[in-house]
Amino acid sequence: LLGSTGLYFPQNEYTETVYVGQPAGTPILQVHAMLDSESERPHFYLCWPIRIPSYSQWFQMDINTGILSLNKSLEESDFALLPQSSRRKSWPVKKLILSAMVLPKPTRKLQCIGKNSPRLTLYFVNATVPQCAQTDMEELCFPHRDTSNPHIMENRFPGALRQLRRLTRLGICPNYTISYNTPAPFAVNENTTELVVTAPLDREESEIYRLLLVCTVLTEKIETKLRTSLDVFVNDEDDNAPYLNGTDTVEVVISFNRSQDASFATLSVYDRDLTAIYPKDQIHNKYVGTMLNTDPWIKDTFDIKGTFREKKAASGSIRETVHDYQLVLKRNLYVMENRTLQLDYLVNDTTYPGLEGTVLLHYNITVLPVPIRFTNITYLFTLTRRASVYAQVGRICVENCLKFDGFGVTYRLEVADKNVSAELQSCYAAISITQSPTDMWGLLYVNDTEALRRPQCQDLQYVVIAQEEHKQLQASTQILIVLDGEADKASQENQHFLSCAESRQRGDCEAVQGLGATTGRCQWRQGTEKGISENYSTCSPDLRTCPDGFCDAVESKDMLICPQDCTTENVIGGHEKGLMFGIKAGYGTCYCYSEKCFCEKDNVEDAICDDMCKTIIATAL
Amino acid sequence: TSVQTRGCLLKEVHLNVTDLGLGYRTKEELIFRYCSGPCVEAETNYDKILNNLTHNKKLDKDTPSRTCCRPIAFDDDLSFLDDNVVYHTLKKHSARKCGCV
Numbered sequence: 001l002l003g004s005t006g007l008y009f010p011q012n013e014y015t016e017t018v019y020v021g022q023p024a025g026t027p028i029l030q031v032h033a034m035l036d037s038e039s040e041r042p043h044f045y046l047c048w049p050i051r052i053p054s055y056s057q058w059f060q061m062d063i064n065t066g067i068l069s070l071n072k073s074l075e076e077s078d079f080a081l082l083p084q085s086s087r088r089k090s091w092p093v094k095k096l097i098l099s100a101m102v103l104p105k106p107t108r109k110l111q112c113i114g115k116n117s118p119r120l121t122l123y124f125v126n127a128t129v130p131q132c133a134q135t136d137m138e139e140l141c142f143p144h145r146d147t148s149n150p151h152i153m154e155n156r157f158p159g160a161l162r163q164l165r166r167l168t169r170l171g172i173c174p175n176y177t178i179s180y181n182t183p184a185p186f187a188v189n190e191n192t193t194e195l196v197v198t199a200p201l202d203r204e205e206s207e208i209y210r211l212l213l214v215c216t217v218l219t220e221k222i223e224t225k226l227r228t229s230l231d232v233f234v235n236d237e238d239d240n241a242p243y244l245n246g247t248d249t250v251e252v253v254i255s256f257n258r259s260q261d262a263s264f265a266t267l268s269v270y271d272r273d274l275t276a277i278y279p280k281d282q283i284h285n286k287y288v289g290t291m292l293n294t295d296p297w298i299k300d301t302f303d304i305k306g307t308f309r310e311k312k313a314a315s316g317s318i319r320e321t322v323h324d325y326q327l328v329l330k331r332n333l334y335v336m337e338n339r340t341l342q343l344d345y346l347v348n349d350t351t352y353p354g355l356e357g358t359v360l361l362h363y364n365i366t367v368l369p370v371p372i373r374f375t376n377i378t379y380l381f382t383l384t385r386r387a388s389v390y391a392q393v394g395r396i397c398v399e400n401c402l403k404f405d406g407f408g409v410t411y412r413l414e415v416a417d418k419n420v421s422a423e424l425q426s427c428y429a430a431i432s433i434t435q436s437p438t439d440m441w442g443l444l445y446v447n448d449t450e451a452l453r454r455p456q457c458q459d460l461q462y463v464v465i466a467q468e469e470h471k472q473l474q475a476s477t478q479i480l481i482v483l484d485g486e487a488d489k490a491s492q493e494n495q496h497f498l499s500c501a502e503s504r505q506r507g508d509c510e511a512v513q514g515l516g517a518t519t520g521r522c523q524w525r526q527g528t529e530k531g532i533s534e535n536y537s538t539c540s541p542d543l544r545t546c547p548d549g550f551c552d553a554v555e556s557k558d559m560l561i562c563p564q565d566c567t568t569e570n571v572i573g574g575h576e577k578g579l580m581f582g583i584k585a586g587y588g589t590c591y592c593y594s595e596k597c598f599c600e601k602d603n604v605e606d607a608i609c610d611d612m613c614k615t616i617i618a619t620a621l
Numbered sequence: 622t623s624v625q626t627r628g629c630l631l632k633e634v635h636l637n638v639t640d641l642g643l644g645y646r647t648k649e650e651l652i653f654r655y656c657s658g659p660c661v662e663a664e665t666n667y668d669k670i671l672n673n674l675t676h677n678k679k680l681d682k683d684t685p686s687r688t689c690c691r692p693i694a695f696d697d698d699l700s701f702l703d704d705n706v707v708y709h710t711l712k713k714h715s716a717r718k719c720g721c722v
Contacts, residue, residue: 574644587643601644
């Protein structure tokens with residue numbers, strides 16, 4: 001026998017109705033306690049909270065049988081004595097609450113102890129008991145509006161769990177014979193009409209018994225059968241050892257993702273017992289895991305995160321617990337760290353009473369170093385000399401950079417040939433590189449348009465150096481920027497660039513020398529969809545980067561470059577906001593003055609084809 | 622600086638959100654309040670002078686703005702679900718109080 005916890009009530013709630021005029025000694029209901037052994041004897045008591053109610057003396061409980069009965073005849077004056085329920089002034093029913101307790105030995109204390117004190121709810125009706133003629137058979141057979149279901153602990157001693165007869169109605173129809181019936185492993189004791197469980201139950205076999213109770217009423221003339229259902233739940237205890245469903249070992253390779261809290265492989269341990277999440281202090285089926293490695297590097301670097309979930313076994317409908325143990329990184333790993341190890345994790349079902357309540361898990365971990373290198377030997381970009389300041393030239397990235405997590409790579413530009421004249425040196429100010437803190441891309445952009453347009457400045461050759469943040473590794477590659485178009489001596493004075501986003505029409509847009517424009521002129525995007533669309537009409541410095549729903553490192557340098565992607569202000573008109581910044585979708589044309597953006601359908605678009613035009617089209621057709 | 626007058630009044634109309642012409646697709650409705658009415662009573666010497674100058678063509682092509690009936694406070698935000706079960710919130714979309722400004 002496992003984990004005996006002593007006597008307990010299989011039911012938390014009992015209800016019955018009492019009437020005026022019922023004499024002293026009338027039985028009302030019977031409570032039952034489940035036993036741990038045949039030798040155990042329950043002792044039943046009514047018990048009270050600190051404030052004992054006025055009606056406490058009206059009832060008594062039989063110490064041996066658990067039968068609650070009247071201590072006095074109930075009078076109308078008793079009903080009047082009880083406090084009014086404020087909401088229903090003339091309501092003919094009052095509710096009395098009693099509690100019961102059960103102990104293995106006699107006691108003299110009458111305060112409720114422990115959690116297992118069922119509530120006995122009595123409805124006191126200000127009327128006399130209905131006579132046989134006024135009582136239908138349903139009323140005689142089954143308790144009225146009793147919705148409580150019994151709960152039985154698995155692996156326990158069998159016995160009686162519920163009184164089926166309505167004790168208050170015993171004498172009402174003396175000529176009737178009432179008997180009950182139910183299927184195994186439950187039965188009805190014919191002498192006492194108690195529902196009995198005939199054998200210990202196993203939750204892992206059946207969690208719930210949906211009983212069909214049959215009540216047979218035999219009168220002089222006819223036999224009537226009435227049916228009701230009763231669900232008996234089986235409570236769980238920790239009587240199963242943890243087991244593995246397949247493997248106890250998993251291979252883990254850690255390379256590009258080296259960030260703290262990154263999670264890797266999961267090993268699962270199964271347990272046929274349940275794990276409750278409430279109350280939180282419960283210790284039933286409690287699992288404790290221990291890392292067996294003593295190496296401080298391993299202890300500082302890895303952790304096992306244990307979670308559990310409930311699952312129904314594929315074979316049937318019995319719930320079980322799955323404990324998942326996931327390998328997580330406790331810190332960021334450096335790019336050079338390189339190691340192979342086995343991490344052993346011992347899982348212990350601490351409340352399992354038998355031997356073999358433990359399972360050993362193995363994580364075979366390989367930490368690979370991350371090489372920092374460029375795939376391209378030389379990057380080649382072409383750039384028109386007409387490009388505006390902040391025009392994007394291209395972007396670069398070391399090999400696998402988009403998979404990197406937990407460490408960063410920064411880029412910087414250097415002049416390839418350091419022996420050039422000071423005049424040519426100044427040409428290299430034309431281009432800069434930038435990077436957003438969360439992004440692995442390095443973005444090349446026009447920094448100095450004056451240098452770009454100067455005739456002396458020919459193709460630009462740089463070296464880009466990628467450096468890992470802890471300066472353990474670096475890589476470099478060549479960048480050649482071919483300058484296209486005429487060098488312009490005339491426009492050497494500081495040019496003024498406007499924001500493309502201000503233009504509301506194609507014609508205006510394409511005439512503007514916009515900030516960030518790669519070709520020197522703004523580009524128009526014509527939306528075609530009706531309604532609010534991600535493909536809204538708008539004017540942009542470069543349609544490849546703006547608006548693409550993402551405020552990149554160059555765009556965030558100046559709000560005037562691409563407010564469509566970068567605005568943080570409220571947008572006026574029909575639109576959908578971007579996740580953090582910008583406009584995700586807009587209605588008609590979206591345009592912005594500084595950071596303030598508007599989306600609206602341009603009525604001009606509809607008016608392009610006026611009545612005259614429609615007539616012409618109609619005639620043509 | 623604004624002056625509440627008898628002429629400039631808050632009016633309301635019951636509309637579908639789609640009537641607003643903002644492109645939202647939804648079956649939701651709203652009460653739209655707007656400001657309407659003359660602002661003659663709120664005019665000052667400044668307005669009279671402007672009126673005279675415009676009439677006598679002393680201001681060439683320039684026609685400066687006159688006193689007009691506008692919201693001086695807005696209704697609470699309006700939130701609604703569109704047909705794709707996306708929430709939208711309209712701000713400053715409907716007048717609460719009007720004035721000649």
